[in-house]
Amino acid sequence: MPVDSISRPLLDWYDHSARALPWRSPPGSAPPDPYHVWLSEIMLQQTTVAAAAPYFQRFLDRWPSIEALAAADDEEVMRAWAGLGYYARARNLLAAARIVAARGGFPQTESALRALPGIGAYTAAAIAAIAFGEPATVIDANIERVASRLFAIHTPLPAARTAIAEALSAHVPAERPGDFAQAMMDLGASICTPRAPRCLACPLRKACTAHACGTPEAFPVKPPKKPRPLKLGTAWWIEHDGSIALVRRPPRGLLGGMPALPGTGWAETEDDSLPFGGQWHRLDTRVRHVFTHFELRLTLATTSVAERLPELAGQQLRWVPRSRILDEGLPTLYARAVRLVLESPQPQMKPEMP
Ligand code: SF4
The missing domain is CATH 1.10.340.30 (Hypothetical protein; domain 2)
Known part of the structure; x- marks a missing residue:
């Protein structure tokens, strides 16, 4: 030709x-x-x-x-x-x-x-x-x-x-x-x-x-479809006096270096552990996010604490006012999680010492 x-x-x-x-x-x-x-x-x-x-x-x-x-x-x-x-x-x-x-x-x-x-x-x-x-x-x-x-x-x-x-x-x-x-x-x-x-x-x-x-x-001829694996995790919304605790994700890996809510890791089996005791509220709706190689469903657990913790499970916490949290450049997954919490009716919780 x-x-x-x-x-x-x-x-x-x-x-x-x-x-x-x-x-x-x-x-x-x-x-x-x-x-x-x-x-x-x-x-x-x-x-x-x-x-x-x-x-x-x-x-x-x-x-x-x-x-x-x-x-x-x-x-x-x-x-x-x-x-x-x-x-x-x-x-x-x-x-x-x-x-x-x-x-x-x-x-x-x-x-x-x-x-x-x-x-x-x-x-x-x-x-x-x-x-x-x-x-x-x-x-x-x-x-x-x-x-x-x-x-x-x-x-x-x-x-x-x-x-x-x-x-x-x-x-x-x-x-x-x-x-x-x-x-x-x-x-x-x-x-x-x-x-x-x-x-x-x-x-x-x-x-x-x-x-x-x-x-x-x-055309193009597609290969047979493989199901996308599912991963689960829990994100923790920790509030003190109108501010929310954020962490920075590790520099390497998915969403590396981005601000995030603290939480459990993501795995094929459910991990609904909480970082400390006290009164927690779990939202009924999960955040669903599709990454290239897997789908993630994130449960949200919220609590209120009586003082600002400097760190949690070895990760430094940064406290951001609730009104400005969506200006923090959160990746889509966490922006969606934050909106879900902000739009959900919150039970009145007495701030406790973690
Ligand atoms: S290149 Fe695409 S649009 Fe053009 S004739 Fe071929 S199939 Fe049709």
Whole structure:
């Protein structure tokens, strides 16, 4: 199949149909600032365009250059990231910013970009292609779907990825590889959608094998679904004179470094233990949160204490006024838990000495 059968009609379509996104340059123009490309790509990992766009703008307003971000206070960046989820991304963002600022700019090749914290195969290829014009093969979820249909790849995911990359790389043009990647993304977002792709409006329908077979929705072939494991835990709402005790989660692992309510660990069996005796109230509703690899159900137990404890089970406590607790940059799981407590009728409890 000649290369032009895909890249030419796709780029022609992109020239008049490209989405205007705050981190992009118009089709065919000079590449955008690598800082913008990198920042947007990190934000877009696991986050939609609509959700990421206001964060992107706020980050640029606050830290207009990679040097400014590299010099930022860790806590402030984590707070600005709150709500985007997958907080390891924010820690890696800072680590990468400091490396790039120290070396005087971004590396320009896919392999050198890959060595930066938080940059995997997709992100390295996207930055290399979009910011530096390297003919890298960029494959995100949208592109994976479009390519699996174009070439009718019957192998189920994730094993299909090698075949998809091989087939697509033969069509990446030496000119405008960044626009090619972004055009594939846009096509997947607007025309070659997961359900009911609009093949009649598609610039690639003449080259598309799945369309020719009449079975576009059969691709990509999905592996059989595995059930998501369930974990349980208890969070403790400890109140003293209108202030609530918060902890900071350990720096590594899920929600690492983020503020949280103290509580038990998370395990497959219920742990409803409490850190000290006295009068506790358990809420009937649990907080349910779906992480990538498991679902968590968190029970909430509330109590009131007669004095501020400095620490609990080896963890330092920070006391935050009830009225300001939602401004603390809590990750979504704990923000939801806090709202649940704030909206629940609280029994009158006599503050006790723990
Ligand atoms: S023709 Fe249909 S299935 Fe093929 S790439 Fe276009 S929208 Fe997707």
